[in-house]
Amino acid sequence: MPEHTDRDIITAIDDLTHDAATWTAAPDNHIPSWAKADNGHMIAVELGITGPAFPQLSATDPAPDIAKLTGDPGVRSHRHLSGVQFWIGRNSVSALPVNEGATKLLRYLLAAVRDGHYIASDADRDNARALMAAPGGGPVIHGPCLVTGVADDGGAAPLDENFRDWFTEVLETVAEQHALFIAEAIARQLGAEAVDVTIFRLG
Numbered sequence: 001m002p003e004h005t006d007r008d009i010i011t012a013i014d015d016l017t018h019d020a021a022t023w024t025a026a027p028d029n030h031i032p033s034w035a036k037a038d039n040g041h042m043i044a045v046e047l048g049i050t051g052p053a054f055p056q057l058s059a060t061d062p063a064p065d066i067a068k069l070t071g072d073p074g075v076r077s078h079r080h081l082s083g084v085q086f087w088i089g090r091n092s093v094s095a096l097p098v099n100e101g102a103t104k105l106l107r108y109l110l111a112a113v114r115d116g117h118y119i120a121s122d123a124d125r126d127n128a129r130a131l132m133a134a135p136g137g138g139p140v141i142h143g144p145c146l147v148t149g150v151a152d153d154g155g156a157a158p159l160d161e162n163f164r165d166w167f168t169e170v171l172e173t174v175a176e177q178h179a180l181f182i183a184e185a186i187a188r189q190l191g192a193e194a195v196d197v198t199i200f201r202l203g
Helices: 006-014 020-024 063-070 100-114 122-133 161-190
Strands: 041-043 045-047 056-058 075-081 084-089 145-150
Touching (some): 063 084
Antiparallel strands (some): 075 084
């Protein structure tokens, strides 16, 4: 299985976002810290067809919120790793197109687990290795998707620090790489043969 490159990460997040500059609003070009949820709520990652968001779900009864955000009264989850699950509508596979961004992000997460770049158990690594070696290159997500942690009963729970740190690092990498790509494009437009791209920043 080929290793994922930085450009693969860019492609994955580009499929999630209209404009990667949204992730670089902070002056130092870093992703802001995760927001603190209101009392009685938790923050999830919503991976829509057109871009990501960070909605708040009820901590005591998140099912109605998940159903609303996926657009389906019935929901089910892809739970390929301990502590993380990707929720989709029950009818999404048959009724909705592939969510390319969410699919690539899930596969990138599995690849990180497989390759030892994400804290995980041996069982999770074995499962990730098997999933990524399957025909088609890994799991596929259809329609709007919501990422949450896993409660003791299998329901939604807040995302743990392990996932939050990994996801933040991915977004920061994307922001940095976009700054580089834009600098290269500017250099080409100016007809420069070489340019110190470190001076270019978004935001």
